[in-house]
Every structure is written in structure tokens, then in C-alpha cells.
Amino acid sequence: MAVIVRAPAGWLWWPGVLAAGIGALVPGLTGRRIGVLAGAALFLVAAVVVFAVRRKRYRELARAASRAGKSVFLQDRAVTVRARRRALRWWLLLAFLAAVGSSFAVPAAGGMLLAGLGAGLWAKALWLGRWERANDALLWVRTERVSRGRPAGKAVDAYQTTGIVAGDAGPGGARRQRTLAPTAR
Structure with a gap:
């Protein structure tokens, strides 16, 4: 379930940094200094709001x-990530273009907002991972129940x-680390 939260985080973070x-x-129009300061404020607000919403x-x-x-x-992690990104690809492209376009008014602010959304989703996935480690259980949601990608x-x-x-996902939606068994000589 944390995979659904984590999947768009990277696709928001990196285009946000690029934008x-x-x-x-x-x-x-406002100048770089004001744009970067406004962007930093937007980054923090977006990250905190996305992290706190629906906890x-x-x-x-x-x-x-x-x-x-x-x-x-259980659906594989890779299948879930691919499906989530495919469902969101046009929205993510539009968000990137809007962030770049907004730079002509307020430089860097739109990109930093986009990166803040990604950071908030990443933090929420890490929070879910801590819950999963503490309870020694992975949370799963039925794929047909996830409406518009909302796991809650x-x-x-x-x-x-x-x-x-279980499965190929670790706590927090990350890839599970595969440990190789020692070979007998």
C-alpha cells in the first residue's frame, strides 16, 4: 500500500528540481530572490500538508x-509502480509544464512547489514504513478498491x-533487499 503513496514521489521530486x-x-516578474524565497516557503508548506493529510x-x-x-x-511492486505512473503521467507532465511556465512570473517557485509535493509523499511513505516495521507487517490494499490512486x-x-x-516490496514501499544465501563449499 505504501508503494501507491511512494510511486509518484520521484516523478514529482525530480521534475520539480529540474523546473x-x-x-x-x-x-x-518578481525577480530571482523573491521567487526562490517564495518557492522555499511553498516547498515547506506543500511537504508538510501532503505529509499530514489523511494520516x-x-x-x-x-x-x-x-x-x-x-x-x-498480491500485486508486484513493479506492476503497481508502473500502473500508478502510467495513470498519472499526463498530470505529471502538465504539472511540470505549469511549473516551468510559472517561472516567468515567479522564478523557481513552481518547481519548488512540485518538489515539495514529492518530498511530502516520500515522507508519508517513510512514516508508513516505520509503522510496518514496528508492527512487523506489510499493509496491502485491494487494487480494485483504490479509486483514483487514493490508498485511504x-x-x-x-x-x-x-x-x-511477503511480495517484493519492503516496508515503506521500497524494493525489498534481497540477501543472497551463503553457498556451501
Whole structure:
């Protein structure tokens, strides 16, 4: 479930950094200094708001999570990431273009806002990862319940849990580290 939160984070962060860099090259209407300061404020506000939004709902669903049955199919992390990014690709492209375009008015601010959204999602995924490590369980959400990519939306009525080594995702939606077994000589 944290994979759904984490998937667009990189695609918001890196284009945001690129848009902010491009925006810093343009003098803009307000000037670079005001643009960068406004962008820094927008970065912090966006990161905090995205991190804080719906945390109570995440906690409630996590507390009420039931153990996944043996008949439940778990979707691979790579498939989930690919599907999320494919669903959001046009929105992300439009957001990048808007961030670059806004640099002509307020340099770098739009890009820093975009990067702040990515940082907030990344922080939320790390927070979910800490919960998963503390409870020694991975949270899963049924893919047909995720409406418009919201893992804590109205359509999601429950989470399921598995052991920490189920599937190919680790806590927080990261790739699970594969350890090689020592070979016998």
C-alpha cells in the first residue's frame, strides 16, 4: 500500500528540481530572490500538508487491518509502480509544464512547489514504513478498491496485512533487499 503513496514521489521530486533549476535561470516578474524565497516557503508548506493529510484515516485503516488469506493475490511492486505512473503521467507532465511556465512570473517557485509535493509523499511513505516495521507487517490494499490512486480514499474500507517478507516490496514501499544465501563449499 505504501508503494501507491511512494510511486509518484520521484516523478514529482525530480521534475520539480529540474523546473526550479530552469526557473532560476529566468529573471521573471518578481525577480530571482523573491521567487526562490517564495518557492522555499511553498516547498515547506506543500511537504508538510501532503505529509499530514489523511494520516488519521491511514492510522484507522491500519489498526483495523485484517490478515490476508492464502487465496489473496498480491500485486508486484513493479506492476503497481508502473500502473500508478502510467495513470498519472499526463498530470505529471502538465504539472511540470505549469511549473516551468510559472517561472516567468515567479522564478523557481513552481518547481519548488512540485518538489515539495514529492518530498511530502516520500515522507508519508517513510512514516508508513516505520509503522510496518514496528508492527512487523506489510499493509496491502485491494487494487480494485483504490479509486483514483487514493490508498485511504472512501472506496477503501479495509487494509490487509501480510508478513514483512511477503511480495517484493519492503516496508515503506521500497524494493525489498534481497540477501543472497551463503553457498556451501
